[in-house]
Amino acid sequence: MRHIVFVVYPGFELLDVSGPVAVFNGVNRALAARGETHFYAVDLVSPGGGPVTSSSGIVVETRHIAGFRSETIDTLLVAGAERQALLQAMGDPVLREALPELAGAARRFGSVCTGAFILAALGLLNGRRVATHWDGCAPLASAFPAVSVDPDALYVEDGQLWTSAGVTTGIDMALALVAHDLGAALAGEVAKRLVLYARRPGYQSQFSPLLQAQMNADSPFAELIAWIMANLGSSLDVPALAERAGLTERTFHRKFAAATGQTPARFVETARLDAARLLLCRGLSLKSVAAEVGLSPATRFSEAFERRFGMTPRLFREMHVEI
Numbered sequence: 001m002r003h004i005v006f007v008v009y010p011g012f013e014l015l016d017v018s019g020p021v022a023v024f025n026g027v028n029r030a031l032a033a034r035g036e037t038h039f040y041a042v043d044l045v046s047p048g049g050g051p052v053t054s055s056s057g058i059v060v061e062t063r064h065i066a067g068f069r070s071e072t073i074d075t076l077l078v079a080g081a082e083r084q085a086l087l088q089a090m091g092d093p094v095l096r097e098a099l100p101e102l103a104g105a106a107r108r109f110g111s112v113c114t115g116a117f118i119l120a121a122l123g124l125l126n127g128r129r130v131a132t133h134w135d136g137c138a139p140l141a142s143a144f145p146a147v148s149v150d151p152d153a154l155y156v157e158d159g160q161l162w163t164s165a166g167v168t169t170g171i172d173m174a175l176a177l178v179a180h181d182l183g184a185a186l187a188g189e190v191a192k193r194l195v196l197y198a199r200r201p202g203y204q205s206q207f208s209p210l211l212q213a214q215m216n217a218d219s220p221f222a223e224l225i226a227w228i229m230a231n232l233g234s235s236l237d238v239p240a241l242a243e244r245a246g247l248t249e250r251t252f253h254r255k256f257a258a259a260t261g262q263t264p265a266r267f268v269e270t271a272r273l274d275a276a277r278l279l280l281c282r283g284l285s286l287k288s289v290a291a292e293v294g295l296s297p298a299t300r301f302s303e304a305f306e307r308r309f310g311m312t313p314r315l316f317r318e319m320h321v322e323i
Helices: 013-035 083-092 093-105 115-121 134-143 169-181 184-193 209-214 222-230 238-245 248-261 264-281 286-292 298-309 313-319
Strands: 002-006 039-046 052-054 059-064 074-077 109-110 155-158 161-164
Touching: 002 093, 013 039, 013 184, 013 286, 039 052, 039 286, 052 184, 074 093, 074 115, 083 115, 083 248, 093 115, 093 155, 115 134, 115 161, 134 286, 155 169, 161 169, 222 238, 222 264, 238 248, 238 264, 264 286, 264 313, 286 298, 286 313, 298 313
Parallel strands: 002 039, 002 074, 039 059, 074 109, 109 161
Antiparallel strands: 052 059, 155 161
């Protein structure tokens, strides 16, 4: 049985813990349904032990980190928090003394969201590539120049170190850990049980094209964007989109760029290439992917993919295909 330990402290972000825990518990339920034994055991530890209040006011029960046996830990993950709670945790003498030993003894360790700041303050991220919440990327890089911060990734695996971006990406990282331990099929089964839209790979940006557009709640193109995302294989040139929006081509181009921060062509290509990466991870042929996302023929797709990501889609598929 693999022992997963989450490090929490007063004011921690509850979803940083509850999301990944739901994944590991989902694995145990899936295995039990097959008549197999549980694979994961989860514990929460804190500097003082006992009840700890999260930022949402919900209280969780924890064990004292100082008395925890490091040799029992398979995976150690530090939860994130908002600035004030995070600063207090970074300076907590109990955490500063216990965390390095526990992280060193664990098979793998890491953080969810801004928990990376706590590890960085202890020098545990020096020379490593990490992810954190998009709002914390610049401050983390500035405060700890020895740490290589990836501002785009949902989560990053750097040897035994695993770090995730903001909040819900802890779920994505937990599913990736499950895939490493027990295979992609079981991870996919758990994701389906949790009613996730998709198992997002680590390389995916913290902001999808759809989310970027939805951030502007008053966007006049919300319905059009949803239609684009559902019809990537259709003709999505400016004349077709302008007609669907009921605008002249010139007016549509100007208003769309103002609302989304991207030209229609750039937005559509980004959406198509993001979808293509997910399809390539499933092992689909380049021809099939190109047709699915509206970038046929395959040569056109390959050129656009390599221009955007600096590698051929064939190489990307070999690197990321799920076994």
